[in-house]
Amino acid sequence: MFLGPSNSEGAGKVSLLKKVPALKDGDFTLAECTAILLYLSRKYNTPDHWYPSDIQKRAQVDEYLSWHHANIRANAPKTMWIKVLIPLFTGQPLPSEKLQEVMEGLSTSLKQFEERFLQDKAFIIGSEISLADLVAIVELMQPVGVGCDIFEDRPRLMEWRRRVEDAVGKELFFQAHEMILSVKELSNIQIDPQLKEQLAPVLMKMLK
Amino acid sequence: MFLGPSNSEGAGKVSLLKKVPALKDGDFTLAECTAILLYLSRKYNTPDHWYPSDIQKRAQVDEYLSWHHANIRANAPKTMWIKVLIPLFTGQPLPSEKLQEVMEGLSTSLKQFEERFLQDKAFIIGSEISLADLVAIVELMQPVGVGCDIFEDRPRLMEWRRRVEDAVGKELFFQAHEMILSVKELSNIQIDPQLKEQLAPVLMKMLK
Numbered sequence: 414m415f416l417g418p419s420n421s422e423g424a425g426k427v428s429l430l431k432k433v434p435a436l437k438d439g440d441f442t443l444a445e446c447t448a449i450l451l452y453l454s455r456k457y458n459t460p461d462h463w464y465p466s467d468i469q470k471r472a473q474v475d476e477y478l479s480w481h482h483a484n485i486r487a488n489a490p491k492t493m494w495i496k497v498l499i500p501l502f503t504g505q506p507l508p509s510e511k512l513q514e515v516m517e518g519l520s521t522s523l524k525q526f527e528e529r530f531l532q533d534k535a536f537i538i539g540s541e542i543s544l545a546d547l548v549a550i551v552e553l554m555q556p557v558g559v560g561c562d563i564f565e566d567r568p569r570l571m572e573w574r575r576r577v578e579d580a581v582g583k584e585l586f587f588q589a590h591e592m593i594l595s596v597k598e599l600s601n602i603q604i605d606p607q608l609k610e611q612l613a614p615v616l617m618k619m620l621k
Numbered sequence: 622m623f624l625g626p627s628n629s630e631g632a633g634k635v636s637l638l639k640k641v642p643a644l645k646d647g648d649f650t651l652a653e654c655t656a657i658l659l660y661l662s663r664k665y666n667t668p669d670h671w672y673p674s675d676i677q678k679r680a681q682v683d684e685y686l687s688w689h690h691a692n693i694r695a696n697a698p699k700t701m702w703i704k705v706l707i708p709l710f711t712g713q714p715l716p717s718e719k720l721q722e723v724m725e726g727l728s729t730s731l732k733q734f735e736e737r738f739l740q741d742k743a744f745i746i747g748s749e750i751s752l753a754d755l756v757a758i759v760e761l762m763q764p765v766g767v768g769c770d771i772f773e774d775r776p777r778l779m780e781w782r783r784r785v786e787d788a789v790g791k792e793l794f795f796q797a798h799e800m801i802l803s804v805k806e807l808s809n810i811q812i813d814p815q816l817k818e819q820l821a822p823v824l825m826k827m828l829k
Contacts, residue, residue, distance in 0.1 A: 441677050441680075443681075443684055445683070445687035445688055447687045448680050448681075448684040448687050449680075451683050452679075455676045456676060468663045468664060469649050472656050472657075472659065472660040473651075475653070475659050476652060476653045479653035479654070479686075483694070483695070
């Protein structure tokens with residue numbers, strides 16, 4: 414089985430949607446992070462808490478995964494585009510209003526995340542970690558990696574993050590986020606001018 | 622069990638996220654269309670083709686449902702905001718460039734939908750209809766309801782729609798889309814001026 418992140422050579426060939434992450438299992442290829450996690454949980458019959466067999470708990474994971482797309486996923490990664498990737502390709506920083514606008518959207522989403530989903534529970538669906546927490550945390554570490562520490566003034570969110578770190582294991586947690594947490598170092602690399610010219614307008618469009 | 626569309630009185634009380642559609646089953650409440658469909662398919666043990674037990678086919682449904690959010694769902698309903706709902710609350714039509722921009726985004730999504738998902742298959746995951754087709758069709762009927770017939774110049778998409786209509790049953794299909802297909806009639810209703818003032822900026826923000 415091949416499971417590749419964005420910087421792996423095989424990923425472009427694998428994903429049907431030419432998107433990363435991508436999974437290849439024999440002749441079978443699959444894109445989309447949530448679909449891949451669900452597939453792996455079924456194929457390897459992972460512990461029940463990741464995607465509980467209880468239909469109400471399972472529905473709560475599904476509810477979060479669906480909400481996630483138009484909220485956390487729609488906002489959090491934009492911080493990386495604005496602070497690192499777009500300046501890298503255009504050669505100029507974006508006006509600060511752009512970041513402020515995204516941070517406001519993210520702030521609204523985080524308020525909902527805390528009040529509607531997390532509430533006073535240890536994890537999104539209750540006392541045990543599930544795929545919902547995993548999908549949320551990897552997206553929420555992206556702003557952290559570019560210097561927008563969204564956990565700083567949100568104690569409830571920070572406590573949840575600590576519980577996720579403990580449940581996953583601190584070593585694995587930081588290994589999984591190593592690239593994201595050092596993404597600012599990308600600012601120092603040189604990029605082919607032609608590639609810059611091609612990609613800059615595409616990147617700008619993604620911010621819309 | 623209560624399952625309410627946006628115009629039902631109970632919906633606001635039911636949905637944890639104050640969103641519609643919403644489901645209430647005893648004490649259990651659930652928002653998000655895809656989570657509700659998955660819950661119902663499990664609770665009522667619906668025929669296998671809706672969400673196949675084969676893990677690869679199931680993964681393909683999940684892949685589509687995930688992709689759907691940032692593509693079809695992110696574009697198709699905006700046509701209704703632009704053509705009917707925002708003019709209704711602001712009292713003025715939006716500049717035509719706004720609709721054009723949304724239609725271009727939708728066009729890109731539809732190209733991917735046909736080439737990556739539908740291909741030369743009868744339905745999204747093969748020869749049988751699944752939840753992926755249902756989730757896609759209800760979103761794609763929204764532009765049709767406001768006069769942007771996206772099926773007109775897309776024979777492959779139109780053939781797929783006919784197959785979905787047949788699989789669901791034509792009567793049920795049109796019953797389910799009756800409100801969407803007559804949404805233009807909303808333009809004639811009178812709205813409380815204070816409500817207009819409150820909602821206009823919120824609606825405009827949704828277009829971003």
